[in-house]
Amino acid sequence: MAKTDNPNYKVIAENRRARFDYFIESDVECGIVLTGSEVKSLRSGQANIADSYASVEQGELWLINGYIAPYKQAGIWGHEERRRRKLLVNRRELARMWAATAKEGMTLVPLVMYFNHRGLVKLKIGIAKGKKLTDKRATEAKRDWDRQKRRLLKEHG
Secondary structure (H helix, E strand, O other): OOOOOOOOOOOEOOOOHHHEEEEEEEEEEEEOOOHHHHHHHHHHOEEEOOOOOOOOHHHHHEEEEOOOOOHHHHHHHOHHHHHHHEOOOOHHHHHHHHHHHHOOOOOOEEEEEEEEEOOOEEEEEEEEEEOOHHHHHHHHHHHHHHHHHHHHHHHOO
């Protein structure tokens, strides 16, 4: 992830549920095509990517169901809140994502939306495989055991 000591770096929205529901195999940083009112709204931190997903359609990558709140000062030149937004990746990454979703049954899950060090909006997409209920239980048990282990080492160490 980008450096957090940079004054321009700012997390806009995070999908915290993604790591609970999916095994994240790899992640890719994408640019996103936005209108002016969307960027203004994002500067005030009004976005949600928890219910959204990405899809490769007709050789292009799209963010579907991502929410960006309307910008009140835009008036009639505002934007549609849940419109499909085009994501920008290079051709090689797009081909890898298409292969993962079409052939291997993976899902493209947005992980975090942020302003990078140059002040541009970026979206980190995870190439993920869905977890079953038993996998979720095993992950939770491992996390609890690690927490308990740290606590014991802190007390006796």
